[in-house]
Amino acid sequence: MSLLPAVLITGASSGIGTVYAERFARRGHDLVLVARDTARLDALAVRLRHNTGVAIDVLPADLTLRSDLATVEARLREDARIGILINNAGIAQSGGFTEQSADSIEQLITLNTLALTRLAAAVAPRLANAGEGAIINIGSVVGLAPEFGMSVYGATKAFVLFLSQGLSLELTPKGVYVQAVLPATTRTEIWQRAGIDINTLPEVMDVGELVDAALVGFDRRETVTIPPLHVAERWDTLDASRQGLLSDIRQAQAAERYRPTE
16 A cells, blocks of 8 residues: 555546546555546556556446435545545537536536535645645646637636635635646547537647646646646736736725716
C-alpha cells in the first residue's frame, strides 16, 4: 500500500480520466476508479497494477443515478486513504437549445454539476479536518464562451469554474487545494457520445498533453489551469477586470443610467 494519498477518479474508463489514472499510478498513488463501464475499468486496473504495482479498486457507478452516486459519496466520506478527488465525469450535447430534450438536459446537468458538487461535498469536510488533500474539477473553456453555441454544456462548465474558485477561497486556509482545469477541444470520446464528429473540428489537443499540462498546474498549486491558453496574462486581466467591476457595484442605489427621467 502506498504512503501517498489514494486518488478517486470519476469517468476513469476513457479519455482524460484514464490518463489521470495512468499518471497518478506512475507517481505511486493507489487508485479508486469510478465509471459505468466495468469491463473497461477492470482492464485498466489490471494494466496499471501490472505496470506500476499500485493498489487499485474498481467502483462501477452511474453518477446520474442517486443510488450509485450515494455509494461513491460514502466511499469518499469513509475511506481515509483517499486524499485526492478528480471530478472528471461529464457529458456534452450536440444541437441547439431548442433541439434538446428535457430529459437529455436533465441528465447533462445532473452529471456535470449535481454529481460533481455532491462528490466534492462528500470529501471536503474530511480533507478539511485532516488539513490536507486536493479536489480537481474538470471544467472547459466553453464555460467562458457563450459564443460557442453549447449553451447548457457551457453553463455547467461555468458552474464548475465558479464552484472551484469559491471552494478554493473557502478550503485553501484549511489546507485543501482546489484546482479547476479548463480544457478546450480534446481528443476524447465525449464528442462521439454527443454526436459530434471530432474530425470536423479544426484544432484538437491530445489527451496526454492536456493531462500532463494540467498536472504542471497541479504541482504549482494553480487555482485555475487553462492548458490551451498561450498568453497567461489574458486570464489575469479577465480576473482583475472582474474584481474591478465588483468594486464599482453600489448596492444601495441603482446606477444613474437606470434612473427614471421625468
